[in-house]
Amino acid sequence: MSRPFILGLTGSIGMGKSTVAKMFDRQGVPVFDADAEVRRLQGPDGALLPAIEAAFPGTTSSQGVDRAKLGASVFADPAALARLEAIVHPAVRAARDRFLAEHADAALVVFDIPLLFEKGGADEVDAVAVVSAPAEVQSARVLARPGMTARRLAEIRRLQLPDAEKRVRADCLIDTGTSLAETEAAVAELAARLATQRR
Known part of the structure; x- marks a missing residue:
């Protein structure tokens, strides 16, 4: 079965x-947003609240x-x-499996996973697309966010695989250091090409 x-x-x-995920969505490609699913599971009435509260008392409320x-x-x-991930990851995986079942007839789907x-x-x-931009562009974007500091950015970078290594491991590279129009054109071309490779 394909x-x-x-x-x-x-x-x-x-x-x-x-x-870039929104660009794929505009191309008609179903996108599973792992971060959005985590926010839903941890939001008001979220399915994971009891388990998180039990493991980390005082970190949840009705909100x-x-x-x-x-x-x-x-x-x-x-x-x-690791304890938190053991609670969250299985629930996200189950949601992702449901998403894949719901879009079984699609030629291409995207799993947006930071x-x-x-x-x-x-x-x-089946393939990994890495979204990348020059380091100075990345820093400017992140430091413009409310409450972000250079120290916080350094801590986040320390937890993430270096961009250079991600680029090496990528099957496809999407450059966002260019104009939005150029990036969107690259996404459209990639979506069209991969849609012919349904498994």
Whole structure:
């Protein structure tokens, strides 16, 4: 039985991955947004709230997870982060499997997964597209975000695979250091090419 070609979409913070995901969506390609699914699972009435509260008391409320409190609990503690991931990752995987079943007739689907290489998900897709831009462009984009500091950016970069290594491991590279029109044209070309490779 055939299935869609699965493209894993990833990229470091500030590289423009979310913008590129929207471009695939405009091309009619179904996109599974792993971050959005996590926000839903951890939001008001989210399915994961009881398990997260049990593991990290005081980090949830009727409004969902308090991201600042939860982040403070796990950011510098690898064991705590592993406990959180053991709660979150199976639920996201189940949602992704449902998404794939819902779009079984599509020629191409995109799994938008920020830490695709870091968490070992690259083996579960047919190809990986890395979204990348020059380091100075990345820094300018991220430091323009509310509350972001150079120190915080350095900490995030430390947790992510270096962009240069992602570029080497990529099957496809999407450059967002160019104009939006050029990036959109590259996405359209890639979507059209991969849609012919349904498995």
